[in-house]
Amino acid sequence: MAIEKKTFKKEERLCSKKLIASLYDNSSSFLLYPYRVVWKENSLSHQEFPAQILISAPKRRFKRSVDRNLIKRRIKETFRNNKQQLLYPFLKNHNKNILLAINYVGKEILDYKIMEEKMKGVFMMLQKQIAG
Template sequence: MHTFKKEERLCNKKLIDGLFHNGSSFLCYPFRASWMLSDPGQQFPVQVLFAVAKKRYKRAVDRNLIKRLMREAYRLNKQSLLYSPLTDADKRIVLSIGYIGKEISDYSFIEKKMLKLLAQMAAEVSK
């Protein structure tokens, strides 16, 4: 149920380029989400990419910590907030979640904001 498999990660360079050039985006502090509708042949409803700017967080340890917290919050809440609405609408998307916060937040804050972002994402896609 609460898994995050390799197939759910966005690794395809062409898809990533397309996402940043042709995708829509919105802010939900401390995240910036970019998304784009994808081909129906995709196995999972969402392929996701987590990013933390090297410019803002010089130390890899900090970037990895933030990405780990983001992945965990996403993994636990994706099913109810994102997968269900997308499966009902029969849509597939590629999604990038970038961290733009100024400081490293604790997990409870990141999870609360991730819930908000996923709800907003579901609303954006269903438009």
């Protein structure tokens, strides 16, 4: 069995302004504190990665950029460590490509372990919503 590297490549990041606009226009969302997750099925051709992700932390609540960057780094790390086991196999089995935005809505900076548990919960809720 080949060991898959836990990476977070450029192709997995949601950068296209058109795709971001379409994601926020007509999409599904749910709240799992401290995350607000907005997702939409991507109708474009099949890509190497089944999910493209956008991560944000609010400037209104966290004035210092070091705090926002810490939050975004922790979210990226939890996503990177858990996507291969919990999210990608499900999406590949269902032949789905999704656009995903994870917005941090917490009032304080949480510990990494808590954020990781919540990210696993996000993946489970996504699977329930995608499966219908």
